Amino acid sequence: MPLRQRGRFVFSIFALTGFTSLVLTGAVIAFFVYDATTYKEECDESDIGMSEIALKPRRGGPKNLPIAEVLVK
DSSP: OOHHHHHHHHHHHHHHHHHHHHHHHHHHHHHHHHHHHTSOSSOOOOOOOOOHHHHSOOEETTTTEEOOTTTOO
16 A cells, blocks of 8 residues: 555544544534423422322331332232
8 A cells, every 4th residue: 555545544534533523522412402402490389199198108017118009909
């Protein structure tokens, strides 16, 4: 491989590597910009309905753990 062809090959490899890294960096930056725009600034202060048994489940057993009554029939 003559010196000129080798230099052109090395230049092509560096150019391809640089272009690929720029594209990947741009994609990561675009993802974080998109992710930042999906959050809203104001907070919803509405109440959410929650079952009382979900907040204070019945406990039992030797370790006094919550009993999953829905799974036990």
